[in-house]
Amino acid sequence: MSVYPFFIEYERPRPRRLVDQHFGLGLTPQDYLTILAVPQTTRDYYRPWRNLQAADRDVGSTIKEEKDKFQVNLDVQHFSPEEISVKTADGFLIVEAKHEERQDEHGFISRSFTRKYPLPEGIEADMVMSKLSSDGVLSITAPLKAPPKNSDERIVPIIQTGPVKRQGEEQA
Template sequence: MAEKDPATTRQPARAGKLAEPINWLRKEVDRVFDDLVRQPDRLFDFGFGNPRLPNFPLVEIKDKDDAYRINADVPGFQPDRISVSVADGVLVIKGEADDSSRSEEDGVVVEERHRGSFERRIPLPGAVADDGVKARLKNGVLKISVPKAKAPSARAVPIETGDG
């Protein structure tokens, strides 16, 4: 009688069902490590919004009749360290922080440093008038108004007569 090859012997159906969660776990662990290789900054994010991530600052965009209104959360950034520009229908918000503070109370010294920079590019859905952009920073919220470009109106073209 021939001996059975263990590599070709089928496992019972129960063993296959036990392997499903293990295979799922292996795929999830592989996905997590792949994400860390592609986005190493996320390792230290902890949900607090690491400024080096592409989704910082968080923004809210409203499409109004005459303009796009954008609110961006930029806590801790000073107005002279933020720039806003619009070119080719893309709003660019850049910022840099390099602040420190020190306080001493009842023998306890608290010294904090904030350093970091960000750049966020936001494509706007329609034509904009680049020259009327306004930005205002208040209580850590940057409010930007980007006026929409006026649609060209139809006009009658006179027809000339005569030779030459």
Template structure:
């Protein structure tokens, strides 16, 4: 059996995959419902014994559009907003959520006219100091939002020093009771008689 048909199929699949993905990218924008409908109407192809669905990778969350982290020291969000000017972005805190809005009106680009709008909401953990939220927009269009965690005041308690008596606890208590009785007899003249 010849390997030539398998090699040709692999080359055709690679070409076909690039063609389908270029349809999906839509110039680095999100898919519209019409794009998804068009893709699902195309037949899936077999490659390497598995069904290939090129749109599956888009839903995987592998893009670096948004990253969120919260560790013991800080809360941090990085968001790719390179398609927006700083005056087209709004940040606010609403009911314990950080809300990032971006919107620009229709403008022309090399492919025609385009308008964009997005809203992202991030739940702010309860131990984050919301008053210290700050944001920075880098030159390459990454919006970084961060806030420190609230440091719990551990100084509210006090340390109690441990005093060593160098005597056993049982003997000390029985001897001290006898010593107290003898002192009471000395102080009270009526008890002596």
């Protein structure tokens, strides 16, 4: 077996995910320990443990699809309510947020993002609601339409043809 395919595999781009949404925040003590404990042999070395640590700290957005509702929770703590927009269009839930450059303890920073979530079948787009908690979590919920009744089923009315006779009553 040739060693050549392994070189090609090494040069292949690695998967990239945006899990850490806390841009511009300082490093945590755990970050410093990771930097000191793990030597960097090359500049482009693939470091999956960083993704694992970031995933532990930041869950990003969560999507829940239950039998009666669709819900999205999104961390937007860096934005004020006026800087956030939630809308539905063409079968998507679209969340956008943007703030202009502002100063923080590290310097100047500006942030913006757009998230598009495909709406599941049966969502009542007119009933989509959003709430922003005091800790910066945006919760967006939409009720699912009740499933249509089975077209084969029909309720047959009962028509009473005479007075009700109870058992034990005698006719006069």
